[in-house]
Amino acid sequence: xxxxxxxxxxxxxxxxxxxxxxxxxxxxxxxxxxxxxxxxxxxxxxxxxxxxxxxxxxxxxxxxxxxxxxxxxxxxxxxxxxxxxxxxxxxxxxxxxxxxxxxxxxxxxxxxxxxxxxxxxxxxxxxxxxxxxxxxxxxxxxxxxxxxxxxxxxxxxxxxxxxxxxxxxxxxxxxxxxxxxxxxxxxxxxxxxxxxxxxxxxxxxxxxxxxxxxxxxxxxxxxxxxxxxxxxxxxxxxxxxxx
Numbered sequence: 295x296x297x298x299x300x301x302x303x304x305x306x307x308x309x310x311x312x313x314x315x316x317x318x319x320x321x322x323x324x325x326x327x328x329x330x331x332x333x334x335x336x337x338x339x340x341x342x343x344x345x346x347x348x349x350x351x352x353x354x355x356x357x358x359x360x361x362x363x364x365x366x367x368x369x370x371x372x373x374x375x376x377x378x379x380x381x382x383x384x385x386x387x388x389x390x391x392x393x394x395x396x397x398x399x400x401x402x403x404x405x406x407x408x409x410x411x412x413x414x415x416x417x418x419x420x421x422x423x424x425x426x427x428x429x430x431x432x433x434x435x436x437x438x439x440x441x442x443x444x445x446x447x448x449x450x451x452x453x454x455x456x457x458x459x460x461x462x463x464x465x466x467x468x469x470x471x472x473x474x475x476x477x478x479x480x481x482x483x484x485x486x487x488x489x490x491x492x493x494x495x496x497x498x499x500x501x502x503x504x505x506x507x508x509x510x511x512x513x514x515x516x517x518x519x520x521x522x523x524x525x526x527x528x529x530x531x532x533x534x535x536x537x
Contacts, residue, residue: 299311299324299325299326300324300325303325309325309326310326310327310328310358311326311327311354312328312330312337312350312354313327313328313329314330314332314333314334316367316369323365324365325364326363326366327357327366328350328353328354328357329367329369330370331369331373336487337350338350338351339376340375340487346375349372350370353370374487376484376486376487379485379488380483380484382483383484383485383489385478385497386477387407387410387411387497397445397447397506398445398446400503401442401443401445401446402442403503404442404470404500405435405438405439406499407498407500408434408435408438408473408500409435411477414478415427415473415476417477417481418477418479421481425473425476426476427472427476428469429465430454430465430466430469431465432454432462432466437469437473438466440462440463441463441467441503445503445506460519461522463519464526467504467527471500471504474494474498474500475494491529495528495532505534507523507527508523508524508533511523512524
């Protein structure tokens with residue numbers, strides 16, 4: 295987006311970028327940019343906080359009024375308020391459903407866990423009247439079954455026309471992550487993003503399943519699967535290193 299800003303400016307269109315990775319923005323030197331100290335995927339800060347998000351947007355737009363330059367890079371002054379932990383939050387599952395040592399057992403446990411989260415996720419949908427799960431186009435139980443089949447060592451065909459099996463696997467995993475995180479955030483408490491992430495990646499079968507799939511596919515013969523496993527399944531900060 296920083297490089298695109300240069301092209302747009304050459305055509306007479308003023309631009310401002312919101313930067314999540316400051317060193318990258320320093321290298322590409324867009325005409326105007328606001329760096330924000332938020333996690334990747336949240337350029338405006340926490341979800342469901344329009345007042346805070348409006349502050350971020352206004353801070354970015356105010357750079358258009360500046361006359362100095364030719365390169366402006368400002369830092370947004372405040373951290374994401376949702377990073378504050380909530381001591382009253384309790385996860386919807388107090389303990390992960392054990393899948394045993396084998397991938398077959400883990401696959402069965404994944405489907406069980408998704409069913410166990412139905413009530414909590416329904417409360418989220420009723421509370422916020424929306425969900426970000428559904429990019430695969432599958433019902434959540436079907437998405438869980440599709441991922442479980444990959445865990446079992448099968449290579450299921452994509453059930454959706456126009457979507458390759460590897461691409462649908464990526465989208466089904468995205469749905470499982472969104473579904474679990476939304477279920478965990480339902481209710482009156484406000485868990486921080488780190489609380490939710492710790493729970494998902496360290497205490498759930500969903501997280502364990504995605505870790506297992508990533509490890510299994512990193513050396514797959516299919517280049518598409520290798521790229522998906524390396525770049526899209528797990529946030530970099532949550533990837534487990536050997537040893």
